[in-house]
Amino acid sequence: MLKRSRTLASAAVVALVTGLGAPAWAETLQDAIALAYRTNPNLLAQRANQRALDETVVQARSGLRPTLSGSVGASYTRNDFPTVTQFVDTNNDGVPDTQVSSSSSESDGATAGVSLSQNIWTAGRSALAIDQARAGVLAGRETLRGTEQSVMLAVIQAYVNVTRDMEILRIREENLSVLQRQLEETSARFEVGEITRTDVAQAEASLAQSQADLASARAQLSTSRAAYAAVVGQSPTDLEAAPVLPTIPADFDAAMEVALARNPGLLAAQYRLQQAEAAVAAARAEYLPSIRATASYGGTATDLSNLDELADRRSFTAGATLSVPLFTGGLNRSRVAQSLEQANAAQIAIEAERRTILQ
DSSP, X not given: OHHHHHHHHHHHHHHHHHTOSSOOOOOSHHHHHHHHHHHOHHHHHHHHHHHHHHHHHHHHHGGGSOEEEEEEXXXXXXXXXXXXXXXXXXXXXXXXXXXXXXXXXXXXXXXXXXEEEEEEXXXXXXXXXXXXXXXXXXXXXXXXXXXXHHHHHHHHHHHHHHHHHHHHHHHHHHHHHHHHHHHHHHHHHHHTTSSOHXXXXXXXXXXXXXXXXXXXXXXXXXXHHHHHHHHHSSOOOSOOOOOOOOOOOSSHHHHHHHHHHHOHXXXXXXXXXXXXXXXXXXXXXXXXXXXXXXXXXXXXXXXXXXXXHHHHSEEEEEEEEEEOOOOOTTHHHHHHHHHHHHHHHHHHHHHXXXXXXXX
16 A cells, blocks of 8 residues: 555656646736646645634633533442341350441432633733734734745745756757768768868867767756746746846845835744743743633432432532742742743844845
């Protein structure tokens, strides 16, 4: 089975690279970008990660909402205990005769109920968890935007490489044709004695070099076509010429200003700093008390054969709990120190992104 799977995978790769699968339709740069945007695995994976990251906000908001749970239980108990009965001495050995017997008791029961709990005050931990989740989602969106830019850049690079190598191959083929004609002319002139054998050898060497250059150009084109298929999703056909580059800022300061305002890597680093700062505040909030309200309602039955007792033997309990951390073995202190260092690293990452933009 493993060997068969590898064979099928190899066949799929060959079909992708050589174009034996579905007919290619991406013949312009815009078509290639659109196809890669829909099928590129790196981009699809990042979108899935972003959808998963969006759920962290929902999870964080659940800390503000009550929780309700139901429970049903059944139990069975059996007790075995010995019973010692003492008699009179019947055999005159000085020891009263005894008899040991055993008895047992059985009981069963059932319980059913619902419980409700709600955070009343968490010292801001729930709100800070929401802030962390939101900052993480925003950072993830910028990371997704950066992945989109990387994929688009890879598509453009692969597209231009293929068109470049196709043109180089055309030039090599034409050059080979010219050198073949020159060799024929040189050989004819050598036959009539106009030139020497050295001239013929030079022409043959030039032709051999041209043949080697042609083989190299074909190999390079095959490599570029494979890279195109990997990033776009299918092999290229007759690609049109790349469009004219869009207008870019003519002034360096203007370009730098745009990059600092829109670069996804820098924006993601800034959101991660916000996430880390919220984590510091949440870690410090662990020192503060919290209040939680609880309520439960249910019934019990002492006999499984009479479950109607569940409706007769009911109970309701409500209360509130105040929790104050007195000693955690250094856990809270360590968490605060850890979150502070993570925030410091996030701040440094912003400077690193600025330097990358400058580069």
